[in-house]
Amino acid sequence: xxxxxxxxxxxxxxxxxxxxxxxxxxxxxxxxxxxxxxxxxxxxxxxxxxxxxxxxxxxxxxxxxxxxxxxxxxxxxxxxxxxxxxxxxxxxxxxxxxxxxxxxxxxxxxxxx
Amino acid sequence: xxxxxxxxxxxxxxxxxxxxxxxxxxxxxxxxxxxxxxxxxxxxxxxxxxxxxxxxxxxxxxxxxxxxxxxxxxxxxxxxxxxxxxxxxxxxxxxxxxxxxxxxxxxxxxxxx
Numbered sequence: 001x002x003x004x005x006x007x008x009x010x011x012x013x014x015x016x017x018x019x020x021x022x023x024x025x026x027x028x029x030x031x032x033x034x035x036x037x038x039x040x041x042x043x044x045x046x047x048x049x050x051x052x053x054x055x056x057x058x059x060x061x062x063x064x065x066x067x068x069x070x071x072x073x074x075x076x077x078x079x080x081x082x083x084x085x086x087x088x089x090x091x092x093x094x095x096x097x098x099x100x101x102x103x104x105x106x107x108x109x110x111x112x113x
Numbered sequence: 114x115x116x117x118x119x120x121x122x123x124x125x126x127x128x129x130x131x132x133x134x135x136x137x138x139x140x141x142x143x144x145x146x147x148x149x150x151x152x153x154x155x156x157x158x159x160x161x162x163x164x165x166x167x168x169x170x171x172x173x174x175x176x177x178x179x180x181x182x183x184x185x186x187x188x189x190x191x192x193x194x195x196x197x198x199x200x201x202x203x204x205x206x207x208x209x210x211x212x213x214x215x216x217x218x219x220x221x222x223x224x225x226x
Contacts, residue, residue: 009153034214043203043217044156051212090155099144099163099207100171101215103155 002026002095006104013081014112021076021107023091032094033074034101035065039087047089050074061085083113115139119204119218126194126225134189134221136204144207145187146171146215147179149200156203162187194225 007022025033032051036044048059055067065076074091088108092101120135138145143164148156158171162181176198178190187206191198201222205215 004155032212036217043219044205045217046214049212049214099215100146100158100161101156101205103148103157105153105155 002093002102004091004093004102004104006089006091006107008107009105010108010110012110012112015083016080017111019076019078019081019085019109021089021091021109023074023076023104024072025074025091025093025102026072031067031069033065033067034092034094035059035063035074035076036090036092037087038090038106044090047076081109081111083111085109086111117204117206117216117218119202119221121221122219123222124224126191126223128194128196128225130194131190131192132194134191134202134204134223136187136189136218137185138187138204138206138216139185140206140208140216141184142206142216143184143209144215145181146205146207147177147187147189148203148205149173150203150220151200159189159202191223196225199223199225 003026005024034049035047048057050057050067058064088106090106091104095102117138146161147159150156157173160179162168203220204218207215
């Protein structure tokens, strides 16, 4: 069965620090990868997605992710975090013909002002 | 742009009661999904539908039922509420195109006491 692993449960950073959240996926076929963000009390919003092409994907709010096929990884990065980036971040892979998402368990990011 | 609309936003049920969580989307998406989100566990797929009249079980379907009589609506039914069903429920939809992301509703926070 497909799976998505996120390495960090909770990350605490100070404003202006750099961010990298790890994500590994297990599926060896067609790659459809996503990062979603969930601000407190809100629904999931798409940050960025990767299907093919340039392995460095740029998303909204200054986030980017790098797809490394040999490592089955899709890590999320941001050079300088802000307090407003405090949220939970989910990596997901599209699974099977039904198109549902396989989610990682999420990484909670707390940014101290 | 309404997107995916879920009602109610909050609900408290007693053990053994039943209720229906409503989900409607106005994007003419064929694919619709129900997920539950539990702390530290990410999102798990309950049921999904690839079009009106077609539904199928996801990873955690026990205790739930769904129907899809129209493209727009995908209600989730709890017949005999149990404490284990205390969770946040998210409805999502996507188009048939493989590289399109899922759009999520705001969620329903359900407590079973």
